[in-house]
Amino acid sequence: MTANAILVSSGNWPPEPWAEAARAVDPKRPVFVWPDVPDPAAIGYVMAWRPAPESLIGLPNLKLILSLGAGVEGIVLRDDLPDVPVVRIVSDDLTARMTEWVVLQVLLHHRQQLAYGRQQRDHEWRELRQPAASDVRVGIMGMGVLGQAAARVLGGLGFRIAGWSRTPKDLPDIDCHAGDEALDAFLSQTDILVCLLPLTHATRGILSMALFEKLARNGPLGGPVVINAGRGGLQVEADIVTAIERGVIAGASLDVFESEPLDPASPLWRLDDVVITPHVAAFSDPAELVGQILDQIAAYEAGRPLRNLVNRAAGY
Ligand code: NDP
Numbered sequence: 001m002t003a004n005a006i007l008v009s010s011g012n013w014p015p016e017p018w019a020e021a022a023r024a025v026d027p028k029r030p031v032f033v034w035p036d037v038p039d040p041a042a043i044g045y046v047m048a049w050r051p052a053p054e055s056l057i058g059l060p061n062l063k064l065i066l067s068l069g070a071g072v073e074g075i076v077l078r079d080d081l082p083d084v085p086v087v088r089i090v091s092d093d094l095t096a097r098m099t100e101w102v103v104l105q106v107l108l109h110h111r112q113q114l115a116y117g118r119q120q121r122d123h124e125w126r127e128l129r130q131p132a133a134s135d136v137r138v139g140i141m142g143m144g145v146l147g148q149a150a151a152r153v154l155g156g157l158g159f160r161i162a163g164w165s166r167t168p169k170d171l172p173d174i175d176c177h178a179g180d181e182a183l184d185a186f187l188s189q190t191d192i193l194v195c196l197l198p199l200t201h202a203t204r205g206i207l208s209m210a211l212f213e214k215l216a217r218n219g220p221l222g223g224p225v226v227i228n229a230g231r232g233g234l235q236v237e238a239d240i241v242t243a244i245e246r247g248v249i250a251g252a253s254l255d256v257f258e259s260e261p262l263d264p265a266s267p268l269w270r271l272d273d274v275v276i277t278p279h280v281a282a283f284s285d286p287a288e289l290v291g292q293i294l295d296q297i298a299a300y301e302a303g304r305p306l307r308n309l310v311n312r313a314a315g316y
């Protein structure tokens with residue numbers, strides 16, 4: 001028997017839209033939804049987002065894990081990960097959505113929209129000093145698919161762009177830094193820090209007070225700003241609260257949190273200069289992405305190379 005069935009194990013995302021979209025594209029292929037697995041030996045592929053730990057084990061003929069999202073820490077940061085390739089989503093649609101969110105947040109801090117919102121609430125007509133974009137240095141941690149896309153649009157708006165990645169890059173009009181040894185120099189020239197890193201053993205907790213204290217303090221915004229849409233595990237939320245309260249950073253925009261949903265009792269909610277969105281910076285649209293996922297399965301079955309393969313050793 002060929003193990004060609006798909007199992008959808010999608011954690012906190014509703015599985016049915018994924019299962020239905022897969023059935024619509026490939027009606028002959030059986031699609032099951034965790035935990036309804038009548039025959040584990042029939043499963044060749046798992047479509048996964050933060051999969052239930054048990055859902056990836058006990059599948060003797062598993063061949064490939066296909067992440068439903070761009071980030072894969074919910075799959076690869078586990079000790080019992082089956083020894084099969086993992087592929088992730090790279091899509092123009094998801095990338096465009098993330099670029100919108102990042103640009104929105106950078107402009108919101110740059111154009112002092114939070115302060116103007118408070119003035120509007122108080123019926124106060126007062127002009128605030130507005131620096132030019134060309135005087136503001138945006139530093140992007142994580143210069144992969146999403147970081148580079150945001151960099152291109154922000155650069156087009158006139159911001160001065162620097163990037164930090166694990167391996168060296170040479171990108172037009174971007175001041176590229178790579179590796180731990182280059183981090184301090186990158187931070188010291190950053191007014192608005194945008195984090196689009198993956199969560200790995202190397203990046204966990206990187207957005208901490210020690211890092212905030214290294215950001216530029218001579219920029220035109222009255223203090224550095226931190227924007228994180230990577231993962232909540234990258235940030236130390238207690239440090240963000242303290243950093244705002246002590247003026248180490250002037251503002252923040254956070255789409256991701258150490259624990260999601262964010263606890264209603266978190267002190268982050270009450271900070272005026274912190275923008276909170278509920279992990280919506282980008283979105284995995286089943287209708288948009290299932291075609292790509294089934295193409296990957298077809299490539300695997302035809303012996304063609306897989307795209308967007310995760311480097312399991314690096315963790316992303
Ligand atoms: P990529 O794998 O394309 O890029 C990751 C970038 O991070 C690369 O530039 C990589 O360096 C860099 N990086 C990884 N580890 C380190 C390290 N230790 N030190 C320095 N740089 C490092 O990922 P994407 O751009 O597609 O996605 C990034 C993340 O965005 C995802 O992992 C996910 O967590 C998050 N995300 C969040 C969403 C949301 O809605 N909030 C939606 C989608 C994604 P190098 O280039 O050298 O490999």
Ligand code: OXD
Pocket residue numbers: 068069070071072282283284
């Ligand atoms: C992703 C996400 O990683 O939505 O794709 O967070």
